[in-house]
Amino acid sequence: SAVISQKPSRDICQRGTSLTIQCQVDSQVTMMFWYRQQPGQSLTLIATANQGSEATYESGFVIDKFPISRPNLTFSTLTVSNMSPEDSSIYLCSVEDPRGGAFGQGTRLTVV
């Protein structure tokens, strides 16, 4: 299955700032997904990113808060903008693969 490298693995950020998370895949994939896992909660899909088009956001998530780039078939970034403590979560990227979805290790974000 696809191997995904995600960075940073963790960060502590000041409120009001922004953090960009990178996701690199070892093979070309059509769709990449960004999820959020809030403390003690399940994973929630933020958006789906296709190469060369605007990301598709799920209800409750907006582009101004979570801008996504997808410049090529192996890379994507998610930015968490104007952060508040409520944004403290694990953010994960994922790709579709025949085994049923591969995930990065996640980025543990703490906003103080």
Place this chain on the structure above:
Amino acid sequence: GNSVTQMEGPVTLSEEAFLTINCTYTATGYPSLFWYVQYPGEGLQLLLKATKADDKGSNKGFEATYRKETTSFHLEKGSVQVSDSAVYFCALSWGMNYGGSQGNLIFGKGTKLSVKP
């Protein structure tokens, strides 16, 4: 809408006990079903999956059978070990074989399993 419901945790068992974690789903059509596991401090890993009714997914001694009639995909293991302590997530997806779907996963809330020696 489409959703996954799994039993609330935490679940605490003694080593070698039998494990069942219930999972039911609501979906249009026939999605693929998955169990993911998240060990302490680690990322999410696919444990097993089933893509059609009556399929049984299995891995590391864990099993789950896709039951269309009861819309369930319960996770079982005959004899748990301390190393099985983790959070288990049930999920569904229409994956790459369903033209109308983007292939994203819908997750249950997760069940934390603690196995005591």
